[in-house]
Amino acid sequence: MVSNYLKLQYRLLGRHIKATGLPVPIASLLLFGLCYLMYYALFQYPIFGCYAVILGNFQLLFLLTEKNRNDFLKNTFSRRxxxxxxxxxxxxxxxxxxxxxxxxxxxxxxxxxxLLAVVFAFLTFKAFGKSIPTPFAKKPFEFIIGFRRSYLLLLVLYVLAGIGFYAANSNLVLFCVVCIALTCVFYYQLPEPIFYLWNNHHTPTAFLMRKFKRGILQCLLLVLPLLFLYAVIFPSDLFNACIVLGGILLLLPFAITLKYVAYPREINFPEVFALALCFSFYPLIFALLPFYYMKAINNLKNHL
Known part of the structure; x- marks a missing residue:
């Protein structure tokens, strides 16, 4: 039974990969390349690289503990x-x-x-229900869904930032701020149902501008408390905080733009590749953002 389930998951994973337009062997090579980049990054930044690796795996393990998914497995298989x-x-x-x-x-x-992998195998987390408020408005909905899927990761990042303040480690605090911003970027991975757009009366330009404005404001709601404390405790490093803040103000609109370039399908390899290019050489965003913005506008004209 267990082997059949794992084989089924392997087939589903293969179908998801093919849906992105990539052959499975190419995707395997890209995964190997990603592992090599991770290996290389650990050489360059051993401490923060380890934190990033642990936090990334922490979020993946957390997603696998979702209650509905685990309840289905418990009802289908024996406890063992x-x-x-x-x-x-x-x-x-x-x-x-x-x-x-x-x-x-x-x-x-x-x-x-x-240890994390073993402990998380015995845990089940239920997303916050509607009765528990979030710090976000209904629009855009991405932050409500994303927050409920990543609240544990955000809590860990805030604790790490608190350790950074206590230990006078300004780099650790900025690392946590960047990780929070990247978490917000992944909130825009999945598209909304198309009738959400049919009910919208705005032009494509106004629609994207509203998405940019609300997305940035809600992301700032998460990172500004840390940046404010950073400016108070590390005033000599204020320039670094401004660089990070400026990156957030560009990166989040770029992620939103890529979502509506791909709409109504999910973000696939071409959009992820464009995002990865910006991560590898951030100034590219000044060229890529206007290009993909126009593509998103043209695509939204077919749906608004």
Whole structure:
């Protein structure tokens, strides 16, 4: 039963990869390249690289603990098979990062990652219900859904930022701010139902501008408290905080633009590649943002 379930998940993963327009072998090569980049980044930034690896795996493991999904598995399989499946899933998720950490000699981080994978196999988290308020308005809805899927990660990032303030480590605080901003970027991964757009009376330009404005304001709601404390505690490093803030003001609109370039389908490899280009050389965003903005406007004309 367990092997059949894992085979089914492998087939579903292959279909998702093919839906992006990439052959499975090419996707495997890209995954290998991503692991190599992670390996190289750990050479350049060993401490923050380890934090990034752990936090990325933390969020992936957290997503696998979603209550409805786990309730389905519990109803379908015996208790023993359920825990086997969860351990296999978590193990497959963390094994690339585990190997990379071991190759760098970070065996304590690798051990902590293994412990996380085992502990999360026995946990189930239910997303916040409607009765529990979020700090966001209904529009755009992406932040409500995204916040409920990543609240534990955000809590960990705030705790790490608090440690950074306590230890007078300004780089750790900025690292947490950047991670929070990147988390907000991934809130725009999935498209909304098309009738949401049919009910909208704005022009494509006005629609995108409203999305930009609300998205930036709600992202700032998460990062401004940390940036304000950063400016008070580390006034000599204020320029670094301004650079990070300026990056957020450009990166979030770019992510929103890519969403509506791909709409009504999900963001696939071409859009992810454009986002990765900006991460590798951020000034490219000044050229890519206007180009993709016009593509998004033309695409929205077919739906608004």
């Amino acid at each position: 098979d359920f825990h086997k499946i969860r351990l296999w899933e978590n193990g497959l998720v963390v094994i690339p990062s585990f190997v990379i950490l071991l190759l760098h000699g970070h065996w304590l981080y690798a051990l902590f990652l293994t």
